[in-house]
Amino acid sequence: HVDTGDFVIVVNAEKVGISGRKAGQKTYFRHSGYPGGMRITPFEVLRRRHPDRIIRHAVRGMMPKNRLARAQMRKLKIYSGPDHPHEAQQPSVLAI
Numbered sequence: 001h002v003d004t005g006d007f008v009i010v011v012n013a014e015k016v017g018i019s020g021r022k023a024g025q026k027t028y029f030r031h032s033g034y035p036g037g038m039r040i041t042p043f044e045v046l047r048r049r050h051p052d053r054i055i056r057h058a059v060r061g062m063m064p065k066n067r068l069a070r071a072q073m074r075k076l077k078i079y080s081g082p083d084h085p086h087e088a089q090q091p092s093v094l095a096i
Helices: 043-049 051-062 067-073
Strands: 008-010 027-031 038-042 076-078
Touching (some): 027 043, 027 051, 038 043, 051 067, 051 076
Parallel strands (some): 008 076
8 A cells, every 4th residue: 555666667668579469469449538539559550659658558457446556657667779868876677
């Protein structure tokens, strides 16, 4: 019930990969709030335009749906390339 975690920096988001035929079949939905305002984006288009949104969507799906999760999502920083503006904070690399 308390957000005591650290910030998480994800780099190289454009290199995200999925298995099987999901690259051609997976779609992402968002809605503008207006009638008929559903926007459907295929995985390949989203990876080319906004690769950080793929990881953000996957992480948000694994989080609980409450205020604490929204506060923790603000601590997630995702960058499509290897460079990020957080070098002054001396982040440590977590090998996965």
